[in-house]
Amino acid sequence: MKVCVVGTGYVGLTTGVSLAFLGHQVTCVDLDQQKVDMLNGGRCPIYEPGMDDLLAEAAPNLTFTTSYTDAVPGADVVFVAVQTPSAPDGSPDLRYLRSAAESVAQNLDHSFTVVVNKSTVPIGSGNWVDAILRESFAQRAERPAGCEFSVASNPEFLREGNAIHDTLFPDRIVIGSDNPRSLEVLNQLYRPIINQTFTAPSFSPRPDDIGAVPLVSTDLASAELIKYAANAFLALKISYANEIGQLAAKVGADITEVTRGMGLDQRIGSRFLQAGVGWGGSCFGKDTRALIATAAEYNYSMPIVQAAREVNERQRLIAVERLQDELRILKGRKIGLLGIAFKPNTDDLRDSPSLDIANLLLARGARVRLHDPIAGERFRREQPALAPYLSESLDDLFDDCDAVVLVTEWAQYLELDWSKFVGLMRTPILLDGRHVLDADRMARLGYKYLAIAG
Ligand code: UDX
Ligand code: UDX
Secondary structure, eight states, X not given: OEEEEEOOXXXXXXXXXXXXXTTOEEEEEOSOHHHHHHHHTTOOSSOOTTHHHHHHHHGXXXXXXXXXXXXXXXXXXXXXXXXXXXXXXXXXXXXXXXXXXXXXXXXXXXXXXXXXXXXXXXXXXXXXXXXXXHHHHHTOSSOXXXXXXXXXXXXXXXXXXXXXXXXXXXXXXXXXXXXXXXXXXXXXXXXXXXXTXXXXXXXXXXOXXXXXXXXXXXXXXXXXXXXXXXXXXXXXXXXXXXXXXXXXXXXXXXXXXXXXXXXXXXXXXXXXXOOSSOOOSSSHHHHHHHHHHHHHHTTOOOHHXXXXXXXXXXXXXXXXXXXXXXXXXXXXXXXXXXXXXXXXXOOOOTTOHHHHHHHHHHHTTOEEEEEOSSTHHHHHHHOTTTGGGBOSSHHHHHTTOSEEEEOSOOHHHHTOOHHHHHTTOSSOEEEETTSOSOHHHHXXXXXXXXXXXX
């Protein structure tokens, strides 16, 4: 099939490259010329494991351009995956989506094109995009005869750092439209994934236990709500573990044991129960806010989702307070933060706990150093106010440090030669922000090991 993808961020790029890998003819359009040049040169603008290799394998079926005219005409499916950042009141800013829809409408010429909302949009946006498409299409001086189109929603569930795996071997595919023909086109597009008929890439092998991938084919509003409901649920699952974690600390329980014991109940499941400094990234914060904002439009409140957000915010503060309890005075103390990305295996800094913790510490007069195995360069570019506090080396970070916080559980940190660094510190306080280090081992090495929760 012929596919166009608008926006080559994490979502758009992964979608485009994966569909090209599966054999579809894909053209990705992005307004950012520099990004397009990089991608046409075979280089990936984001850090995502395996993406360079997939890009190389998919290259014969894949083109990048800044021109909608090169990308939209003839497409059976147009994915729109532009960013939808939060406006100050929490509602998503839909400017980019509007302008993308208008540009798509100006270039539609096919007998039937499905325009798919891949960006996370408020419930009801499918209808809104449909209205924009029809309006812009009607304003065209020349309208190709027999050109039809319809809007669908196809939310993504990929985790950064696992984007390729989550796209090729998903738990489910959700498609929503009020037009049966659109659903049929998307069903065809995803056949290779649904039936798992493609040869898996060597760097992302097919899981042994995967069968046919369930397809949820539903109406537009339901597909849109599934995305929000799923993300908010994952966010609140983590917040619940964090809330229990603080109680565990008070009653003298071990949160890792508690969540292990909970997670073995198959009704609960062990994933997304890891307590620590809490969630960040581009989706959980934005989607929970947007869900609350949508509900407010209907004069409805969502106290559970609201509480998940509050607990998450509190976790970042708790990290700072743990340090303050231990050091008594934060002013003038050197605190090292290990990890800047919001989670391992990505260089994405959006809503990263590390940034908030750094700012809270600076506000209390601490001297902060931050280190990340991959995200340092992006950090310097995107966070100019914090950039002077970047440590290029672990020696620099640990040297004369009063406390170190493990914020992002990069493998490099888990496998660190911790015995080498303890001697560099002024006071060997180690706050494990993710409950991933072996407390006894760290204590044997000479650290004063602290955890966020009990
Ligand atoms: C975005 C949203 O943030 C997320 O909520 C949604 O689920 C999917 O899309 P991501 O792919 O990570 O996530 O976004 P981002 O990295 O910001 O990429 C968007 C891309 O679209 C950028 O490359 C930008 O240059 C491009 N873009 C944006 C256009 O090509 N045209 C536009 O009009 C606007
Ligand atoms: C998420 C969703 O998982 C994905 O389905 C959606 O479409 C986009 O948003 P992503 O933000 O890439 O993906 O990362 P994810 O792996 O979900 O982690 C989100 C945050 O939660 C990270 O900051 C991570 O550190 C944190 N987390 C995750 C925990 O604190 N504990 C856990 O047990 C799991």
